[in-house]
Amino acid sequence: MYTAQDYKKGQPRWCPGCGDHFFLASLHKALAEIGVAPKDIAVISGIGCSSRLPHYMATYGMNTIHGRAAAIATGAKVTNPKLDVWQVSGDGDGLAIGGNHFIHANRRNIDLNMILLNNRIYGLTKGQYSPTSPRGFVSKSSPYGTVEDPFRPAELCFGARGHFFARAVATDAPGTIEVLKAAHDHKGASVTEILQNCVIFNNGTHDSVYDKEGRKKNAIYVRHGEKLVFGENNEFGLVQQGFGLKVVEIGKDGYTLDDILVHDAHCEDNTLQLKLALMGDGDGFPIALGVIRDVAAPTYDEAVEAQINEVKAAKKYHNFAELLETNDIWEVK
């Protein structure tokens, strides 16, 4: 058995109070609970503040180049499907420069645990807006506010036919550990969005849910098979109305607990899961935390192995010498 200590290495260099510290501690704990040996884990990141993370892991890993972590992780996983591959990116690394690799890793459904540490800012380059910064966001590169809409990671994941999406707040250790374990257990590409604060360049970006009190009011923990209720005393719930969702108070306006939706993370159709994932951001809905979508599907790496075994059984050549013999050969005597 392993403890969090077995996965720890070095002294993180992130700013004091950075959300990355919280996430790293939860990752160490989650890995200990999962129990995969450090020798069988590869943590692969791109570039950015959060991409420093592999340096603080006592596993195998790489802190690579900007945006390419998913592509590099793909090569590693396809080569050795037994490796437990964690791909760590920030919002700039994963969704801007690495956007293409992000969507294709999801589409291919390679068994990667993709972590998206979302602080809605470029930290390492000292404060430019990111693809998840809201419209109008003022930053060094947008002094008069941005004039573009952000990506919503879940929407991108679902649009790329992703089969797993979860969300946690960096400061919420139990919530983070729970989704990391679920991400690991999911076979295929999983996207876990971590809401994370940047104390220097975007302080307070996730304030509404960053502490426990805030989460009681402004978040809903979703779990497969459980009622979608929230509030300090679970007095609110979600019901379906028309093409959308609606927040109701249980016991008011004729709504009882029976009317409240039960979460189905395993539902192939992602319509309601997407609605859950997009809630929040001042629209009167709570932010959904937990495993929002978790649907089984064939994985790329396993399919490659299966195809190799099938073809091995079907073909008569299994080494280079035998391959040569499959050609039209003539002999000069």
Place this chain on the structure above:
Amino acid sequence: MAEQLDIQELEQVVVRFSGDSGDGMQLAGNIFSTVSATVGNSISTFPDYPADIRAPQGSLTGVSGFQVHIGAGKVYTPGDLCDVLVAMNAAAFKTQLRYAKPNATIIIDTDSFGKKDLEKAEFKTDDYIAEMGVDPDRVIACPLTTMVKDALADTGMDMKAILKCRNMFALGLVCWLFSRDLDVAFNFLREKFAKKPAIAEANIKVIQAGYDYGHNTHSSAMNVYRIESKVKEPGRYMDITGNKATAYGFIAAAEKAGLQLYLGSYPITPATDVLHELSKHKSLGVKTVQCEDEISGAASAVGASFAGALAVTSTSGPGICLKSEAMNLAVIMELPIVVLDVQRGGPATGLPTKSEQTDLLQVLFGRNGESPMPVMAALSPTDCFAAAYEASKMALEHMTPVVLLTDAFIANGSGAFKLPDLNKMPAINPPYVPEELRGTWTPYMRAENGTRYWAVPGREGFEHILGGLEKDNKTGAISTNPENHDLMTRLRAEKVAKIAVPDLEVEGDADDADLLIVGFGSTYGHLHAAMDELRASGHKVALAQFRYLNPLPANTAEVLKRYPKVVVAEQNMGQLAAYLRMKVDNFVPAQFNQVKGQPFVVSELTAYFTQLLQK
């Protein structure tokens, strides 16, 4: 006429099959080269196809050619101009005549020279033979389509299927011209269409009809040729294209090293056939990922290498620009990957189906920072096998990315390939971390030759983190220490500089040449042929062809300075010359530079070199 039949002994002959892209000229050419190789002739082939998949039928832009050079002795190139031109339609006749010798025999299908065909090919008169200034006595004008229809009339085949056999009639005629035994062609077709015996038999019937047509009419006193084989190196052979040979080289290297073969690639002409070839061989455990882009192809190869595979990424043209970022990552992480660059015409999209040697300086220097990287260039279609094997061995044993340059010319061209024996090929021994370093090992510890050790994930006790940031030489932790960066930069450079490569070989008049011809990679055949011709006419000439570009052979400077005159001939504007001038003091060669997208023409080379000799 029949009585005048004259059998001419030839040293070598060049045949060019041309027609619409869909006319099956490549298949006809391939069968002809196989038939010739079987009797021991040397062969070299070159497909010349347009960038459009199917340009409008009969149009000038839709013509594709396939040239076969066969010789009694060794042939080095697919030949400059052809002795026999097969033109399946008016457009082919018009566009391909420039590749024919003045006295070449020309076979045309008169059924494809109707009014509309002539219009499409932009002929001004009905007398197309006169219009092109061709001696009608050199033309075998036969109603080829009609005869194919007649030959297959009672087979019940539909017209579309019948017309697909036209190429085989032309092949039959050519086989007759060169007194070829048809059995080999028949066997080839029976194997190719093993699952469609009716198609095989139809094709065979048409070849026979073409052969008989030649035999029975002797086609108005045409010469019939015979090419005896002189140099026969005993052994078992197959016809192989450069791209296939490259793929085979990677397969062989992976097996020898005991590693999985991984290819990350994005389709791009003319490199795609390597992806196609490797994708077939799942029974050998080969894994190919068709990636979302060139970047991902290279990046995923770096990931595969980290995980312990022989990792390859293949590309061409603009693809090599996109891969440079991940190649540099492999430089600083000191992980082995092989980057195959099948060069084509540039810049940008350039000439996708044509050949150049214009990426040399880019692969040597085109990356940010100090980025030393070994570079090799294959000499011929069959050399692609050995070059891919060596590039893999070099990458794995020295923990470095290696670039292998080929190009459209040798990638698509083919030659007779003597089957290699993997048992006799050199061993490949990657520098895995020795067990005795357990407990003290750090990621940038080096073996005696300066190579970083390889610790593959899954091995307990050797967990480590690599990365694109500079690392401390001792601890492997991120470091911005000025002395350390300077040291690491030098260590990476020394590691590559120390790689042992064979001396530069000088062929021809090595002792007393008046002119040394210098080239690299795929121009070997043409430069060799030019040297042979000059020597045959009494000149003292030598050839030094570079196969290793970085590191350069140790004797490079000595060879380049040994001769009174040196010419560097390359298919670019002088990249090798510039590089050699940088590496060798006071070296000022003459230059022959051409970027036409087509192979060199030996006669143009000899004309230029003769001028140099006379100066």
